[in-house]
Amino acid sequence: MVSFDFILFAETRKKYFSKYFISIYYKINGIMADKNENFDFRLIFEKSKKNTFKRCQDIPETIARSTLDIPELSEPEVIRHYTNLSKINFGVDTGMYPLGSCTMKYNPRFTEYLAAHEQNMVHPYQDESTVQGSLKIIYMLKRYLMNICGMDDFSLQPAAGAQGEFTAMAMIKAYFERKNDERNEVIVPDSAHGTNPKSAAMAGFDVVEIPSDERGYVSIEILRSVVSEKTAALMLTNPSTLGIFEKDILEIAEIVHKAGGLFFYDGANLNGIIGRVRPGDMGFDCMSLNLHKTFSVPHGGGGPGSGPTGVKKHLADFLPVPVIEYDGKKYYLDYDRPHTIGKVHQFHGNYPSMVKALGYILRLGSVGLKRISEFSVLNSNYAVSRLSKMYEIKNPDIPRKHEAVFSAAQQKKYEVTAFDIAKRLMDYGVHPPTIYFPLIVKEALMIEPTETESKESIDRYCDALIRINDEIKKDPEIVKTAPHTTVVGRLDDVFAARKMILRWSPGR
């Protein structure tokens, strides 16, 4: 639909726009069509040809439009529109953003300057000899990650954590196929990130979800009963989504390995243990990382992300190609991985993210990296100490790592839900935590302050939650109808689901 709108958009408005603008639209959407049937990018020497636009064949006539009214706007109007939007936005630069399980920490500005440095303006098709510096950056980052994680090699191609997981799963699949071993089951605890089972399924595995024990740990008894000659891998995040370190991690690794399976580490929660313990030493065979979490590269729209995949020696031949290597004299692209699963991303991956991550690692150094986990653990346990009286938390005696999951189950007696509390927090000028995840905790409020927040800002956040708890007892309506101070009030998601408006039309 979107592409189609853009076709019409370009079709009707092309005479009003400069060539520059139109070419951008073409590039963004890749929809420019010539007289051939297929949609395709137009090559530069074809630009002088007369444009013809094709309608996508599978859009029925009944919903297709022949004209489109687009408002005429001047440059200052557009600038003001977006500046005003940015003012009502909320991000980690505006306030605390304790979105548990996402490690939303401050992105130091110097990494932006590094990535924007003109020396980085290189073309991926340039000859190796002319981009030695850029290759050195990628190689150095790889070596640091290997050291930090205890792995033997890394691919920096994957563009997101989930793609990193998928890359590892695809390698595991290839590994067993090569051994003519028909293992097809991947075990995933019920506290895992939703991407874990989906990555395994995408690689063609069956996923077996196992329940955690009553304290939130992987149950050794259950794990022993489920591993078999079908087990290809166990996917695990440690610390878990509950912010709890799996104390039996070595025994877990042993059970999986004895059954003939491999052990995968989801690095989403590395922030809680970086510099303290290495996945490689815990017995993991492969892993994924999120540079846009632990290594302070911006998340989401500020991205793009980067999800490096690390492996121990026995999987190194399966890595995506090319891998960046150094022969003592020069850096080069190594395509010699005999069992490679192929490319997962064009060229070398998201290069600017790597520049930022390397800058971050170098500035912090080994002492600074250790302090990440020290402070993030200290901060989350401080939040637990302030909130555990008002908000239920299971097994408060187990120290948390980087994050903690509270439950608004007690507040539910006043018919107030975690959702309402999240909305009310916005009235206090802070960002809501992750809610309703992990699914094993009812009415979950998942708080991850990260190491970059001061005691004062965590206090402010906890104060807001404590006041909301008082409000719930005295006047629950104010929480149930929140937010009251934001630009838009509570959005009617039922109305939105029943009466969807999927495109702009004049007069709205």
Place this chain on the structure above:
Amino acid sequence: MKIGFIINPVAGLGGKVGLKGTDNMADLAARLGGEPVSLVRAEQALQSIDGNDMFFLTCSGEMGEDVLRKTRFRFEVIYEAPEKTTAEDTKRAARKMLESGCDLLLFSGGDGTASDIVSAVDKKIPILGIPAGVKIFSPVFCVTPGECGRIVSTFTETSLREVLDIDEEAYRENELNISIKGEAVVPVSPEVQSGKTISGSVDAQKEIAERIIDDSRSEGKDVLYIIGPGTTTMEVKKRFGIDGTLLGVDSVKDGKIIKKDANEKHLLDALKEFEGKVVIIVSPIGSQGFIFGRGNQQIGPEIIRRADEIKVIASPEKLESTPDLHADTGDPELDKKLRGYIKVLSGYHDFKLMKVV
């Protein structure tokens, strides 16, 4: 929105007087002093509905009119109920409401009422129960009457659920005998969803059936499938391309139905001469979690022992409300053997490890 509204005035009467249900026992219950729970709960439910754009179609007297008069809602009586109402009145009223084209049928009662209504309207309109009966096993009821309003005014989609009932005569003799009475379309209100749900499969039953069929291709020809009752297993029967039963056990071989609605003897006879692989496919009864011994007693202990594989299938939704699985085959030795962990298929690639206790 046009809502059909039926109260089973005798539902729940037997609860407090310990009769374990009111089927055919209304007189006795009334004499023992049971309160009209159903009317009170129905009123609570109606009071929880916001908005004024609802119009109700209902029955005279205790079957709806009396309660609706106490609310602000507009309504029309389209079924004249006799003074003493029976299950037949529920069915007749439900049929009338179906004919009058309502968008939702709201009823106050228990499992018995639910199965009467389903027998009349089938899956033609969505139904929603106000929990007022003694037995409320079917997943067609709101959790509390107060929750009814939110569901009525917010539902955006519907889902297929099993209507269950227990045999009251047997239950009074302390025997729990749950069976599936039919399928109902039930409104589903949007829950607050996390962006990170473990299973987001829209149509898990279809995925499960697809997987069973794909596996059956690799399992080869000489396999006898014994498929239990239920909505999920019915989807499998449909994908096998056979004319199976929703409430019964069917046996299938080489994509052909061997015995429709088979009883234990049919199944045993079929196994006598058979030397190939036997696969049992069952779905647990929602929330109770029985995989054997409830609603599928046809699959007796001897058959379970003979089976080479037992495939347990269930949608993630059903598993969420089912903490553990149970087996009550009638053979304590076999029950013990079935205990432990079992992988339940809940999507094409998804298994959930469950405990049989």
